[in-house]
Amino acid sequence: MDHIDSGHMALPEFQRGYVWNRDQVRGLFDSLYRRHPVGGLLVWATEAKSAAHRGDGPLVAGIVKLLLDGQQRMTSLYGVVRGRPPEFFEGNADTFTGLRFNLGTEAFQFYQPVTMKDDPLWIDVSTLMQAGMNGVGPLTQQMSANPALQSNLGIYVSRLTQLLGILDIDLHVEEITGVDKTLDVVVDIFNKVNSGGTKLSKGDLALAKICAEWPDARAEMRRKLTTWSDAGFHFNLDWLLRSVNTVLTGEAKFSFLHDKSAVDIQDGLNRATKHIDTALNMIAGRLGLDHDQVFFGRFAVPVMVRFLDQKQGNLSAPERDRLLFWFVQAGMWGRFSGSTETFIDQDLEALEDPAGPLEGLLTKLRLWHGGLRVEPAHFTGWSLGARFYPVLYMLTRMGEARDLGTGLPLKASLLGKMSRLEVHHIFPKAQLYKLNYARSEVNAVANFCFLTKDTNLEIRDRRPEEYFEEVEAKHPGALASQWIPTDKALWRLDRYLDFLEARKELLATEANSRFADLLHGDDKWISAPGSAATGLAAPTIGGVTSETEEVELEAVNAWVESQGLARGQMGYDYSDPITGVQRAVFDLAWPDGLQAGLGAPVALLLDEPPDVLALASAAGFRCFTSTAALKTYAETEVLRLEPVSS
DSSP states (O other): OHHHHHTSEEOBTTSOOOOOOHHHHHHHHHHHHTTOOOOOEEEEEEEGGGOOBSSSOOOOSSEEEEEEEOHHHHHHHHHHHHSSOOTTOOSOGGGSTTEEEETTTOOEEEOOHHHHTTOTTEEEHHHHHHHGGGGHHHHHHHHHTOTTTGGGHHHHHHHHHHHHGGGGOOOOEEEEOSTTOOHHHHHHHHHHHTTTSOOOOHHHHHHHHHHHHOTTHHHHHHHHHHHHHHTTOOOOHHHHHHHHHHHHHSOSSGGGGTTOOHHHHHHHHHHHHHHHHHHHHHHHHHSOOOSGGGOOOGGGHHHHHHHHHHTTTOOOHHHHHHHHHHHHHHHHTTTTSSOHHHHHHHHHHHTTOTTOHHHHHHHHHHHHHOOOOOOGGGGGOBSTTSTHHHHHHHHHHHSOOBOTTTOOBOOHHHHOTTOOOEEEESSOHHHHHHTTOOHHHHTBGGGEEEEOHHHHHHHTTOOHHHHHHHHHHHSTTHHHHTTOOOOGGGGSGGGHHHHHHHHHHHHHHHHHHHHHHHHTTOTHHHHSOOOHHHHTSSOOBOOOOSHHHHHHHHHHHHHHHHTTOOOOEEEEEEEOTTTOOEEEEEEEEETTTTBTTBSOOEEEOTTOOHHHHHHHHHTTOEEESSHHHHHHHIIIIISOOOOSOO
């Protein structure tokens, strides 16, 4: 710990943050107290001038030791003994804050006010460690003044001394040295040593090599990710690095970045972020897809970035629109829902097509999926996670759709950047459930439209046959602008299924019309019948079904992030890895676990039928059906927090 403070020992930049939980911290101190073996440390002895390390703490000149194996143990020790995290810390400090030791039972627990507040046998470990032997005397005096403790005073003092003796334990330190120990070799050793723990992903490995030459790379990338997150788009480091990769190498695989210099990477990051900004502005401004919940096909962006870089960002209106047509089509058919790296590589190759990059992209997409024309059956999906939910939002933002309460247009450009519309059930859920319609029918995409918040509240759960008449009287044409059939007979509850079929026809017609606008007369891509069979080979199940549910899920995500855990994916698209066909939508999912790269995949499934739970479980997800259950799991099994009361 003194070596960490003096800059002789640090954490290499490629290491992930702190991921231990309270149970592991307790276990470590229990083993140290009982003098059980806790393993040694593995360090990399290297020149300080070339040592890319975490944190802002300076390194000493000459040789320094970068900790390869033992980060979690040393961080836990440092945090408890020093009472604060080390300079290189990145994680949840609550994991090691408030550790107590019971002089009577010799148990380690974290502070619980109800059971510990007035019990003199519970000793604050951090306070004792910082005071050292000077702290034993005052504690002894306090206990000797308590008649109930006098008979065992000698035992308690012995245990205090044994607890302090933890600081004198000599851990074996094994060093990796030699000029042949390059970063590649060391990271490979790290991965082998940590094969059962925090093994680096391909993106982590690439970033490790980048940070060796450019220590600020990770911080620079995180700053940009924060900017996009503040605008409503949540991306991760792997995604951003993928775009840097496509700009610099024209390849998807991170291995192609290994021979790039720090100057190359900085240039690539600047170009990639500039083109990502351009792509997001085009997608939000032209298509109206202006927030995360409707931003499907995000791995199409690295391909767009490569194309924009080739064109130096200068696109004509037809080029821009054809690129956006490809983006939407890739999202609708789940182009990147399966083997992401493989499909990105195929599309990067298509950009080199002699017939032209956009021609190559669209040809590749049609060969993979089939016809690109939208058919009414494609709007059969249901829930806010269905692929055609973002399409409906896009049509609302792009077209002539008007609010049913004010009659004002709902175009993105008229509502201000990042303004959110509310999803509205045209036929109210309560009325439909009374007539025993199925959940998938009640929450069909064709029963959704988007309205302003005020209008949504005003309509509430009224029947269409009632409020449609009022809308048409006040704002003629507003219903038709939302692709609502004008046949009044279809506005009745008993004709609901017929209403859905009629509206799907209208939505498909509108979608193809908007796509024709994007193609600027090059209609051959949507002239052939669409591949309804491919798009609907397996019925999609599960998904977010209301604005209220979406708000609850967003709150859960915010809570999980506040605990230092990974953000989940809203409306997780569980698809066939080869065909891209969507099989299910999981409300909120962590496919890499709540601690990224550790533990089983997790899914929060609110009010879902048994077949969704069965599918998620079969896919290896640990499933929870309530927010409370997920939080309890996170607290007790991931963070290992004790309940407040005994």
